[in-house]
Each structure stands twice: as structure tokens, then as C-alpha cells.
Amino acid sequence: MWIEITVAAAFMQNFRSALQKRLTSDLSTTGATFVRFGFGLPFAGLYLLLLHSVDYAIPAPDETFLWYVLLASLSQIAGTALLVLAFSYRNFMAATVYSKTEPIVAALFGFLILGDTLALPGLVAIGVGLLGVAAMSIGDRGTLRQMVRSSSLPSAAIGLSSGVGFAISGIAVRGAALSLGTADPVAQAALTLVCVIALQTVLMVVFIVLVEVATFRAILRVWKVALATGFCGAAASIGWFTAMALQPVALVKTVGQIELVFAYLASIWWFRESISRKELLGCALVILAVLILIRSGS
Template identity: 35%
Template structure:
């Protein structure tokens, strides 16, 4: 089995739980605060993880140019917007729909990767991406466009676009380091999380200090969200240092399976018959990208 596959599955599982805990936090904390909870405690975790990997592998810290840090900043800011859009989705519709619409990122990443990032796909891989995209749409909008508002649809596509750009820039940054894949992923992860945390802390200190106090009063939930985000990000960043973003994200759509289970068991949200068909298509799409 290619190493990117278990890393992707780990990422999808942890991300589904992170999103669930973020939805719970969003009932008491505003959008930017929920977004910060994803990053703030993950920074020291990422620093320790990178330090241990570099020390164990006796790997020197790379000296990278200005372009690397520009790409890191773009990825960090894009992911902040992606997460904020998804948190807003949680408030507009149910949890499963919000995550499902944000999963449009796989198709968007495939198109942008082929056009702008020199990452073409084979016909089989394109088949997997398209089948996965149809599955996401089927589960997100089972009764057609008349049953979904334009704000919900646009927020979902905006979240998917920002997540797609984030992952494409993360892969670009990982390839620039010239490091072994584990060290490369950990190094990029640390810098992305650091930029995100500093940017959001500055914003909230200036604009909404009450939000920081709200997070301070919920340390257990913030820790759980940061931990799930950290472990999930290890999976995503490592997988994307090994394989094309579109393939990683298409396989990562198995997150929807975990999401639907959490949605039904924890949030008591009703699942539909179309979800079974959609899950079958997700599985077919995943198998196609594995074969590719």
C-alpha cells in the first residue's frame, strides 16, 4: 500500500471529529474564535513533532527563500477563510451539509492543479475525482437546487475553493523544501499553523478580545479541537508531500462517511436514503484514485 493512503485515511477520520467539536463550540463562540481554536494549541504540538523528526533524522533546517514564506502565508490565510466559511455553514444548515459542500475542494483542486500547478491527472484519476464530486453533490443537495439557498451554496463553494488553494500551496511549499517527506510535511505544517495563529490572535486582540476570553473559559474543548486538527493536518500534509492533491482529497472524501455517522449518532440529525448511494459513489471514487 502506498504510504499516502493510510495518512489520508487518518486525516479524514481526525478531521471529521475536529469539525464535530467545532460545531459544538460554534454555539457559544463566534466564527473567528472557533477558527482560532483549530490552530492555537496545535502550534506547540507541531513544533515538538517537527523537532523530534529533525533530531531523529539528523536533518538540517533548510534555508529557504522569500517565495517559500509567501506561499506559506497564502496557504495559511486561505485555510483561515476556508474554516470560517465552513463554520458559517454550520449555522445556516446542518453539520453534514456544511461538511459535504466544503468537500467540493477535491474537484476544484483537480481543475486548478491541472491548469495552474502542473499537476495533470490520468483518465482513471479524473474518473475518481468526478465520481467523488457527484457523490458529494448527491449527499449535500439530494432534492436539487430548489432546496438549498444561494448563501449556503456560495459559502460551500467558497470554502471548497479556499481549502483547495490551501492544499495546492501546501504541496508546492513541501516540494520546495527538498527534505524527506516526513520532515518536509512537519516543517511546512509548523509554519502554516504559526502564521495562522499569529494572524488570528492579532485580529481578535484588536477587534474582539471577548472572543479570546470565551475560548479561555473552554480549555478542554479548545484542546480537543486543536489536537484533532494537529493529527489530521499531519495526515493531510504528509499525504500531499507524497501524492497529487486531487488524489489525496478525493480519497479523503471518506471523511463524509465518518461525518454522517457523527451527524446521526451525536447530533441526532436524520440521514437520508440518498446518503447510501452517495457513500457507495465515494467508495468507487476512492478505489479509482487508488488504482490510478
């Protein structure tokens, strides 16, 4: 079921992103980011309590688990900050493509840190998925070679660093879940999620209090949208964390790239925007990557 769970997570993440985009008209970037964690934490906590009420055994965390949670929290925040910084340079496309090398980085770190190995179909799917992301990012704006040549070195370096940050975060999430021993993967993922979001919420609250305390008043004015954003974010994270407790992060991230396909479908269906042949090719390649994993029985 991990593929279905990942696709559902990507779908919910699309909703969360759309709501966060709406919030940016009323909140700062920091405020819109905080909503993802602060308003998602209650829903994640309720999910954990629900599992406990239906007789899921909630495992007891140890020191290893807590270190992985700290690493996951900090590296995800760092990855997000680096991606935003990369977008401030002149080549938005390059930054996007470089950051989407995440599955490759996750495959390497997953092997080095957790000993996760990938079969040939998984490696092929990662390559096909990366090509699909590149095609969608380029669209009708030239070729991949032109994009790489026109990208600035800082944009490339920061974009790649962003991908490393997100990859390490995923690896740490999986490491935290696996460190909980023989507990059910669903319970492993739920406890990991609550701890990671709680720590990220605390860190962001401290930052906002020190830097832009007025953000809290702005958030209260849009609490309904913030609550919906938190719910969608928590639902997406439940899916991501559960899938990463079940399978290597590189495979989960490869399937998760289908989120870009959902974004293009929404662009065509709701906003009546056109899509280029390269973007269609990219969508097809991402879907093919998912089908390769389904066919291989990964």
C-alpha cells in the same frame, strides 16, 4: 501510504469538528476557529522537534516557500469565511455541494501552478466522489436538479468561491512542501505545517485583540476541550499536509471526502439517527472513489 494517511487525517478531522461544535456553546465562531490553530501549534511544533530528534533533516526554507505559506494561510482563512457566509443564505445544501467542487478546482490549479497531471482513474475517482457528496448533501430532500434550481445565485457563487479558496490553500501547501527540494516528504510537510499554523495563529490573535478581546478569557475557561481540539486538529493537519506533499491535491481531497462517511457512521452509531437511501448511495460512491484510486495504484 498516502491513501491510508489521508483516511486517518479525515478520521481525526471528524474528532476535531465534533470538539469544535462542542466549543461553540461557550465560544464565538472566532474563538472556536482560533482554538484549531492556536492550540494546534504546540503539537505541530513538538511533531517537528520529534522528527528532528530521530534524524530527519529539516530543510531550510527560501523565499518561494514563504510566499506559498502566506498564500496557503490566507486562502484557507478566506475559504472558511466564505463557507460560513454561504451558509447564511437560504440553501444550505447548495452551498455545501458547491464548496465540495474543491477536487475539480484543485486539479485545474494543480496543473496550472505546479504542473500536476492526473491519470484517467484519478479523474474518474474525482467525478464519482463529487456525485457521492452531492447525493449525501441532498439526502431525502429532493433531487440535484431541484436543489440547483432552488439555490440562490449568491449562495452558489460564494459556495464555489469557498471551494476555490480551499483548493488554492491545498495547492499552496503542496507548492511550499515541494519548494523545499529533495528533503523527505515527511519533513517537508512538518515544516510547512508549523509555518502555516504559526502565521494563521498570529493573524487570528491580531484580529481577536482588535475585535473581540474578551474571547481570550472565554477560551481559558474551556482550556481542556480546547487542548483536545488542538491536538486532533494538529494530528489531522499532519496527515493532510503529508499526503499533499506526496500526491496531487485533487486526489488527496477526493479521498478526504470519506470524512463525510465517518460523519454519517457516527450519526447512526452514536446518535441513532436514520439515514436515507440517497445518503447511503452517496456514502457508497465516496467509498467507490477511494477504491478506484487504490485499485489504480495512484
